Amino acid sequence: MIRxxxxxxxxxxxxxxxxxxxIFCVVEVVPGDPAAYMLGLNAEPEAVAALRRELGLxxxxxxxxxxxxxxxxxGDFGVSYTYRVPVAELVVARLGVSLPLTLYALALTILxxxxxxxxxAARRGRAPDYAVMGATQLGIAVPNFWFAMLLVLIFAIQxxxxxxxxxxxWEAGLWAxxxxxxLPAVALALPQASILARVMRSAVIETLAQDYIRTARAKGLxxxxxxxxxxxxxxxxxVMTIIGLQFSFLLAGAIIxxxxxxxxxxxxxxxxxxxxxxxxxxESVTMLLVFAVILVTFLVDLAYAVIDPRLRKRA
Amino acid sequence: xxxxxSFVFGAALSAVFVAAxxxxxxxxxxxxxxxxxxxxxxxxxxxHWLGTDHLGRDILAMLMVGARTxxxxxxxxxxxxxxxxxxxxxxxAARRGSLVDEVVMRGNDLIFAFPSLVIAILITAVFGPSAVxxxxxxxxxxxxxxxxxxxxxxxxxxxxxxxxAARVAGKGTARISVEHILPNVANLLIVQGTIQxxxxxxxxxxxxxxxxxxxxxxxxxxxxxxxSQTMISLAPHLAIxxxxxxxLTVLGLNLVGDGLRDVLDPRVRRxx
Numbered sequence: 001m002i003r004x005x006x007x008x009x010x011x012x013x014x015x016x017x018x019x020x021x022x023i024f025c026v027v028e029v030v031p032g033d034p035a036a037y038m039l040g041l042n043a044e045p046e047a048v049a050a051l052r053r054e055l056g057l058x059x060x061x062x063x064x065x066x067x068x069x070x071x072x073x074x075g076d077f078g079v080s081y082t083y084r085v086p087v088a089e090l091v092v093a094r095l096g097v098s099l100p101l102t103l104y105a106l107a108l109t110i111l112x113x114x115x116x117x118x119x120x121a122a123r124r125g126r127a128p129d130y131a132v133m134g135a136t137q138l139g140i141a142v143p144n145f146w147f148a149m150l151l152v153l154i155f156a157i158q159x160x161x162x163x164x165x166x167x168x169x170w171e172a173g174l175w176a177x178x179x180x181x182x183l184p185a186v187a188l189a190l191p192q193a194s195i196l197a198r199v200m201r202s203a204v205i206e207t208l209a210q211d212y213i214r215t216a217r218a219k220g221l222x223x224x225x226x227x228x229x230x231x232x233x234x235x236x237x238x239v240m241t242i243i244g245l246q247f248s249f250l251l252a253g254a255i256i257x258x259x260x261x262x263x264x265x266x267x268x269x270x271x272x273x274x275x276x277x278x279x280x281x282x283e284s285v286t287m288l289l290v291f292a293v294i295l296v297t298f299l300v301d302l303a304y305a306v307i308d309p310r311l312r313k314r315a
Numbered sequence: 316x317x318x319x320x321s322f323v324f325g326a327a328l329s330a331v332f333v334a335a336x337x338x339x340x341x342x343x344x345x346x347x348x349x350x351x352x353x354x355x356x357x358x359x360x361x362x363h364w365l366g367t368d369h370l371g372r373d374i375l376a377m378l379m380v381g382a383r384t385x386x387x388x389x390x391x392x393x394x395x396x397x398x399x400x401x402x403x404x405x406x407x408a409a410r411r412g413s414l415v416d417e418v419v420m421r422g423n424d425l426i427f428a429f430p431s432l433v434i435a436i437l438i439t440a441v442f443g444p445s446a447v448x449x450x451x452x453x454x455x456x457x458x459x460x461x462x463x464x465x466x467x468x469x470x471x472x473x474x475x476x477x478x479x480a481a482r483v484a485g486k487g488t489a490r491i492s493v494e495h496i497l498p499n500v501a502n503l504l505i506v507q508g509t510i511q512x513x514x515x516x517x518x519x520x521x522x523x524x525x526x527x528x529x530x531x532x533x534x535x536x537x538x539x540x541x542x543s544q545t546m547i548s549l550a551p552h553l554a555i556x557x558x559x560x561x562x563l564t565v566l567g568l569n570l571v572g573d574g575l576r577d578v579l580d581p582r583v584r585r586x587x
Contacts, residue, residue, distance in 0.1 A: 016423055026434075026441055137321075141513075141565035143520050146540055146558035149547060157548045181454055252432035256521055260544070270433075271525070274440040294428045 004305055012298045019290045024065050027283045033057075038259060055081060055280075068280075078280040082272075083148065087284045090269060097167055098258070098265035101181050101188070102250045108189035109196055109246060116193075117200025122227055124205060139194025144253055147259040148187035155183060165262040184261045186254050192246045199242045203235035210234070244300035248293040282291060318574060324457030325570025336382035345373035347380050347534055356550040369542060374553070381534040384446060385564070388528070391450045393508050395459025401504065403458070405492040408473060419502050420466070423459035429454040435518065439450025439527035446529040449522045460568050464507045468500040475565045502579035509572035513565045520561050531558045536561050 035051040036043060052058050056067060067112075071078055121130035156164035163184050168176045207213065208231050216226045221257035255267030262268075266285055274283035344364065351371030359366045365374040409421040442448045456497035471556045474480060481491050500519070522528035523537025523570070543553035 013422070014421075015428055018425055019429065022429075026437055115336070137569060138562070138566060141562045141569060143517055143524075143558070143561055143565075145521065145524050146554070146561065149540065149554050149558070151546060153547050153551055153554070186348055248428075248430045249432075252430035255433065255436065256525060259525055270436065274436075282437065282440070286433055289433050290428070293430050297428055299406075 001305065005302070006134050008298055008301050012294060015294050016291065017311070020069055020287055021065070023283055023286050023290065024068065026104070027279050027286075028061065028064075033217040055079075068283065072284065077284040080273075080278055080281050081282075082276045082278045087281055089157065090281065091266070091288060094266045094269045095169060097181075097263050097282070098254055098267065100177070100253070101184055101258075101265060102247070102253050104181055104185040105188035105192070106247060108185055109193045109250070110243065111162070112189065112193035113196035113200055116230065117197040117236075118227065119206055120201040121208065121231075122223070123206035124201075135196050136194035139190050142191055144191055145256050147162075148184065148257055149189055151183045152260070153186055159231060165260070167261075167263050180261075184254075184257045185264060187260070188250055188257055192249060194251075196239065196242055196246065197254065200239055203238045204231050205230040206214045212289070228309060231282075237304065240300055240303060240307075243258065244296050247296045251292060252291060303315050322406055322492075322574025322577075325567045325572075325574060328563050328567025329363045329571055332382055332560075332567065335379045335387050339376075339379035339383060343373070343376035343379050344485060345376045347372060347376045348532055357549070358552055367548075368539070368553055369546055370390065374539075374556050377534045377539060378536070378557060381536045381539060381557070382560070382564075384523075384529045384533055384535045385516045385519055385561075388446055388453065388519040390415065391429065391511045392453035392457055392515045393511050395450070395454025396511060397463045397504065397508065399457040400461025400463075401497075401500075402466045402534065404462040404467075405469055405496060407466045408469030408496070409488045409492050411470060411473070416466075419462060423462055425544070426456060426459045429456075431477045432521065433520060434520070436527060437527070442536060444522075444527040444530060446456065446519075446533065446535075449519055449528045452587050453515050453518045454523070457515070460511060461504065464503055465500055468503050469496045472496050493557060506572055506576045506579060509568055509575060513568035513572065516565055518566070 001025045013268065033052070035048045037058060039048055039051060040068060049058075056064065059067070076089060077091060079085065080087050083090060108136060116136075120259070124127050124303060152164045155161050160192055167180045170177045204227065208227070213226050213230055214305060216230050217223070221229065254265060257263075258265040258267035259271065266289065270282060270285050271283065272278070342431040351367070353371065354363075354367050355369055355371040357363060357367045357371075363375070365371050365378070368374055368377065403419050407416040410416050427547055435449070435456070438452040438455075439445075441447045442451075444516070469492070477497055478491060481495055486494070519528055519535070520537035520540070524541045526538070526541065529535040539557040540554055543550070543557070547554050
């Protein structure tokens with residue numbers, strides 16, 4: 001187990017180093033000088049040079065990379081060029097929207113996919129199975145931002161049950177906050193739930209064909225007991241892989257959905273950073289998102305080893 | 316061999332979509348660049364089958380021309396994935412366990428770990444929003460997918476007798492990879508290509524929706540949706556038709572992909 005953990009940790013570290021290099025290089029080739037951009041077209045060259053120094057843009061590439069990474073390791077993400085506040089402050093504030101939204105959508109995804117996938121597997125080849133397979137095929141094809149627009153049209157404009165966008169802040173209360181995140185979370189969850197339900201179905205079908213299920217049935221367990229007590233647990237390994245991947249899709253998808261609903265999350269922060277040439281914000285927020293995804297992948301790897309001891313030996 | 320009904324349905328949907336794009340080169344019901352503000356935001360009618368947009372342009376004509384953008388972006392992005400991913404996968408499988416294999420696979424893991432949409436947004440934002448940059452951004456993420464599929468299938472082929480026989484006959488690794496391995500992984504690549512094609516259409520729509528894909532005046536389904544957003548309560552059809560175009564196209568391609576896999580991959584056929 002320790003060897004497995006060590007190999008995963010090395011891979012985690014390497015991934016983070018390479019990811020930071022890639023992001024830094026991509027952002028550094030961005031055309032235009034942020035200092036010149038901030039001061040406008042008629043700025044004096046001396047003023048631009050002074051601002052470049054102040055923003056730490058006058059060092060060599062290596063110096064700037066090390067300063068950026070070193071800063072992030074100590075929680076210092078730099079100061080936003082446009083907001084003039086520490087990026088860490090902006091990130092923490094925006095994370096208060098993006099993280100609950102992602103987790104809300106993930107919870108919905110699992111709550112929809114598990115029962116639906118198991119139903120389809122248990123009734124394989126019959127009407128419920130066909131209905132689930134047809135509906136999920138459609139769900140996978142729907143772009144989440146379009147689904148979000150339809151939700152707004154129906155539930156915000158026609159029925160007026162929810163607001164069409166915006167976020168009142170958690171200080172308005174848990175209920176108000178959750179209500180504002182409900183349509184975005186549903187829009188994010190639908191395509192992912194469709195994928196997960198299909199994975200769940202095939203995983204359960206595969207485990208149902210195993211000998212130990214036949215043994216369980218022979219020992220007198222009902223079909224339902226065998227599905228819930230034995231098949232579901234073993235089907236969880238492939239399902240967990242997909243859930244881990246889906247966290248990354250939901251986090252990235254939230255960027256687009258936040259734009260549909262005008263939610264002040266990390267996604268909108270990235271877009272604002274891009275349009276305002278606020279490189280440090282773009283760099284740090286992207287790195288943070290990549291870090292979250294790599295970390296989740298790492299945790300899923302560890303969870304496998306806990307569930308399935310055979311995997312520890314293979315590392 | 317009987318094709319499943321879902322495959323036939325998917326193939327029909329995909330054919331309509333490709334035909335619409337091809338026909339748009341020769342004919343569209345109205346000119347897509349002609350603005351007619353007097354006739355803006357009209358619902359479906361005899362003159363405009365799917366209505367008009369906020370600038371009075373014919374929505375059907377825009378969808379037809381938009382299909383070209385979607386196809387072009389997705390096809391080239393899949394092409395990038397195949398051109399770079401397949402040789403990498405073949406190489407990794409031929410040199411199994413070597414440094415090359417390790418580098419290719421770890422590089423792939425890394426690209427998989429990246430939230431692809433975030434990086435695509437970063438690339439298009441930094442290099443400027445355009446269809447070409449959208450293609451590159453989507454294509455980069457297709458590369459590891461094809462590399463992995465190719466390597467996985469090629470690994471098992473290298474253990475087969477006819478490959479060993481080719482080796483004994485004096486053929487080199489590169490020649491065996493091209494003459495014996497590649498034709499046998501082609502089926503899988505076709506299936507994966509269909510899936511990546513539909514994902515490419517979704518990705519292009521998402522990038523165009525946030526303004527980082529094809530730029531005006533090139534029509535694109537994603538941007539049609541973005542344009543419709545503020546007018547959705549006044550004219551829902553502005554959002555409904557482009558969205559349906561995306562859904563039906565992606566659905567069609569996915570059904571074709573599933574059907575092809577069932578027919579071309581004997582393992583899936585047996586498992587059903």
